[in-house]
Amino acid sequence: MVENPYLPKLAKIEAIKEETVDTRTFKIKILDEKVRNSFNFTPGQFVELTVFGYGEAPFSITSSPYEHENFSITVRRMGNVTRGLFRLKEGDIIGVRGPFGRGWPIEKIKGNDILIVGGGIGLAPLKPLIEYIILQRRLFNNVILFYGAKTPKDIIYKELFDIWKQYINVELTVDFAEKDWGGHSGPVTVLFKNFKLESNNIYSVQCGPPIMMHFVTRQLLSMRMEPEKIYFSLERNMKCGMGFCGKCMTGGRYVCREGPVFNYSEVKNFLETPV
Amino acid sequence: MPIFLDRIMKYYQLIGPVKTEKGVSFEYVSECDKVDLDYLGHTVLPPKKFFFPPIEEMFAYEYDETGNLRIYDFLEEVSKGMRVIVGVKPCDISSLLVLDKVFTGEYNDPYYTTRRNNTLVVGLTCNKPKEYCFCTYVGSGPSIKKGFDLLLSDLGDMYLVEVGSEKGWKLTKFNLDIFNEAENEDIKERERILLEVEEEIRKKGLPNFATIDKVLVERFLDRIWDDYSRKCLACGKCNFTCPTCRCFTISDEPNPDLKSGKRFRIWDSCHFLSFTKVASGEVFRKDRPSRFKQRIYHKFVYSINEIGSISCVGCGRCIEVCPAKINILDVLKEVIVGGKSVSAKVS
Structure with missing residues (x-):
């Protein structure tokens, strides 16, 4: 019989970490050793995760690509599947399909300056890229991370920023500051005030809510960054992950298979402009 | 034709156009004289429902007494038995060729491809279009060059049969007693009918939508x-x-x-x-x-x-x-x- 790519591979929740009041990171281990060993991903790719009885939904992989025994996803409680997932405990069984899609263009951006822009939980698919860059730091030039969250309480991976700051420049902002917040406030675009394009050898990668990606992309274009160097990851209703179900199609392209990472030059002529 | 269908039913599950209250519909057939090969234009629903059903149960899962989770793949059921679908018009055959391309490639949709591989297609060229038919403007009818195992053409008192594949050839080979070699005139008659259909649709004067x-x-x-x-x-x-x-x-x-x-x-x-x-x-x-x-x-x-x-x-x-x-x-x-x-x- 033929291999059925719709069947989830069984996996176990190894650990659950509370990120914010509604966001958790789940560390997942695929049960079958052979499947686990062949599970290799590029930062920016996603999995289809099954919570049996609730259904299946796409999640970006957030762990470092150098982590082999497990992988992680960061999940905000939002819909049906995530509600089901939040009811599970360490040791519970879930299902995994994937990894799917095209991740960040790592080979292309090597040797260049990189501007990473994340908004809210949109930092999740950028985290494996940041960790890759840090581990291969000499392969990249100046690296800047701009991250914006709604409030200081909504910042994910809080404990990691201090580590990251040792290797790359990190700037944070929140939409709604609280009294003890000494940093920037406002949307992530406020961080562009002191940012100048110093050379053409710079790529940007971004992931966040559609409205953030819209404004950041326009900001970068107005600074004359080349459209093919502006990368983003799109969120769509990716049910099957393989370009069959048709639900993620945007401007005639399957975001699940041909994306979720696109550059602006690829999408600017889409009839349905995605950012 | 009933003899041929009857013999097919000995080895295959037969699907064919059947008259229902709501119009002619592709159904599983248990009596071959129910098959209506004279239907106009197209059936209510296209044959895709036999390859890609409206609801497809993909798998079942169950926790056993020890708390282990098991998955039962329904694909195993799908791969059982061979089927023959008869009376598929060229427009609908074209649609299967479209779906073939969609459901294969970097990934293969096993539910669809298994059913496709399980099913022989016996086509039927179109003798009379329906009110809204426009196949000639998208290049998908009233006849077709590929996508069938056998292709029937109704010539009034008999069917002209074109063989489109090895599997189709085998269907005829074991039933040679009911087939005669086609004459040139029969082929010409088919061309004449097809031209007539084409001209009728051409009267609509539409552009080439391709x-x-x-x-x-x-x-x-x-x-x-x-x-x-x-x-x-x-x-x-x-x-x-x-x-x-x-x-x-x-x-x-x-x-x-x-x-x-x-x-x-x-x-x-x-x-x-x-x-x-x-x-x-x-x-x-x-x-x-x-x-x-x-x-x-x-x-x-x-x-x-x-x-x-x-x-x-x-x-x-x-x-x-x-x-x-x-x-x-x-x-x-x-x-x-x-x-x-x-x-x-x-x-």
Whole structure:
């Protein structure tokens, strides 16, 4: 019989970490050793995760690509599947399909300056890229991370920023500051005030809510960054992950298979402009 | 023909066009004299339901007493038994060729491909089009060159049979007593009938829809779309009766014991508001024109890049079933002729 790519591979929740009041990171281990060993991903790719009885939904992989025994996803409680997932405990069984899609263009951006822009939980698919860059730091030039969250309480991976700051420049902002917040406030675009394009050898990668990606992309274009160097990851209703179900199609392209990472030059002529 | 079908039924499950209260419909047949090969134009639903059913149970899961989870793949059921579908018109055969390209490639959809491999297609050239048929304008009828194991042509007192594959050849080889060698005249008679059908459809004087993609791209923001989408009820009937529409959603259904359940996929429609909705509540095609256009642009523009051709086969089912009486031919004609002014530009 033929291999059925719709069947989830069984996996176990190894650990659950509370990120914010509604966001958790789940560390997942695929049960079958052979499947686990062949599970290799590029930062920016996603999995289809099954919570049996609730259904299946796409999640970006957030762990470092150098982590082999497990992988992680960061999940905000939002819909049906995530509600089901939040009811599970360490040791519970879930299902995994994937990894799917095209991740960040790592080979292309090597040797260049990189501007990473994340908004809210949109930092999740950028985290494996940041960790890759840090581990291969000499392969990249100046690296800047701009991250914006709604409030200081909504910042994910809080404990990691201090580590990251040792290797790359990190700037944070929140939409709604609280009294003890000494940093920037406002949307992530406020961080562009002191940012100048110093050379053409710079790529940007971004992931966040559609409205953030819209404004950041326009900001970068107005600074004359080349459209093919502006990368983003799109969120769509990716049910099957393989370009069959048709639900993620945007401007005639399957975001699940041909994306979720696109550059602006690829999408600017889409009839349905995605950012 | 009944003798041939009767013999097929000894070895295969037979699917054929059958008269029902709602019109002629492809069904599993247990008595071969129920098969109606004289039906006009097309059946109510296209044959896709036998390859890509409206609801497909994909697998079941169950926790056993020790708490281990087991998965039962329903694909094993799908791969059992061989079928023959008879009386498939060229438009519908073309649609299967479209679906073949969609469901294979980098990944293969095993539920679809297993059924395709399990099923022999006995086609039937078209002798009389229905009111809304327009296959000749999309190059999918009234006859077809590939995609069948056997192709029948009704010549009045007999059928001319064209063999299209090794499997088809075997079907005839073991039944040589009921076949005679075709005469040149028979082939000419088939050509004459097909020409007649073609001329009848040609009277509609439509453009060639295989090459309207550039015009459609130019007129994406035309006001025509607003006018038509205001009439559209977003019911999805055009999707569900379309032989090449294949979008679906995937859902789980737990059993009351909460220890077991099923995953299934179900036909979905790009006209539904929920179609593009993600967990955060964001809907990427909120306004009606954007959803109305998606089906048309997928068929006539996006498919060219996706599978190398448009994906409308000209069966006319969407016109026939539309409760708002939206005729895709009127829409396309109006767009091609020049459309209206550009509507508010979306940045």
